[in-house]
Amino acid sequence: MRESTKMLIHYITGFAILITGAIHLIASNLKTLEWIKTTPLYPVSQGIFLATVLYHALNGLRVILVELMPGYRSGKIISYTLLILGVILFVFGSYVLIILFGER
Template structure:
């Protein structure tokens, strides 16, 4: 992928993150504020809340989407910084391959967690 395409995806991923992470931050961390508007439920990190979200298709899909977008956006940014340090040709390749592998690995792991959570909830009650 040429840098122009990679950069355009970086911006697009940023927009996706802005919406989804904004939502995530509001639900998970600004729960007191949401409570002021009467939309907050139980403590968001309680197991019951986790189970409720894991069972929802909306939350599962947005988790995976946010995971992919944030990994791409963040690791592309890290790549920018690393490549601007002017590494040699071998190190440059290592940065490209290493960050791609790291991103794919974390994406598979995070997706597994999102998909396995409903099963764990059913077993754990």
């Protein structure tokens, strides 16, 4: 994938995080708006939040590490290590989401 495509996805996920992250924070912290958690769309929003925030965070870390350790080989190693880490965290997070919201 081209570097510009990765960064385009980075910016798109950034704006997705602004929305889904705000929903996550509002529903978890404001007592009067806790009914958001009971809507069926909330688990979907949480899943989107998990995926986008993991991509955004790990791509940001990849950019920093690639800049600190330039080179084709080290870039490949960094990218695939972070990809595997991201997949593991996503699977774990979706498992937690499924057991959290799966009952209803």
